[in-house]
Amino acid sequence: KAGVTQTPRYLIKTRGQQVTLSCSPISGHRSVSWYQQTPGQGLQFLFEYFSETQRNKGNFPGRFSGRQFSNSRSEMNVSTLELGDSALYLCASSESGTPNTGELFFGEGSRLTVL
């Protein structure tokens, strides 16, 4: 089984621009979660999608948005980029989205640098 695939792996943007990151979950997994990793803050939960519906949302501003497609692939978008948005964005998938039955499988992340 192929793992969680995230694209692009690295990207550089300037303040004010917007960015779209893509995540392809493991085949058969219907839940996709997004996390932001920054030094000292660990993994901050952005949102979680299941069957094209956002089920959970973290405490991020509305500039951060996401969606999930019928094939479970997910995208997240950040508009009006700020310097503080520089981070590693991690996508994780799971079969049902119920952690009691198993763990999250993470991709390698998309490293965003905002200049």
Added chain:
Amino acid sequence: DQQVKQNSPSLSVQEGRISILNCDYTNSMFDYFLWYKKYPAEGPTFLISISSIKDKNEDGRFTVFLNKSAKHLSLHIVPSQPGDSAVYFCAASIRADMRFGAGTRLTVKP
């Protein structure tokens, strides 16, 4: 709001000794707890988990302990090996909402 806290950003131990990583949480509704390990340039990978109905779970060299009254969990690695050097994240979940700590960087010296 940091519902899951790892107060030690780093830990260094000698090969063969025990590594103890700690984690505290504030939300008593969390019902499942996990530890993930992360190497540089890779995504976190699942290590071990424990349900809130248990107080201990063992898997080889790794043991997780849960103290619900103290809202505290810990990961013990015995014996520690150089390959265990990584960042360890603890996580706590309610249904599909999983929250992570800031991570502890473990260095195991040969």
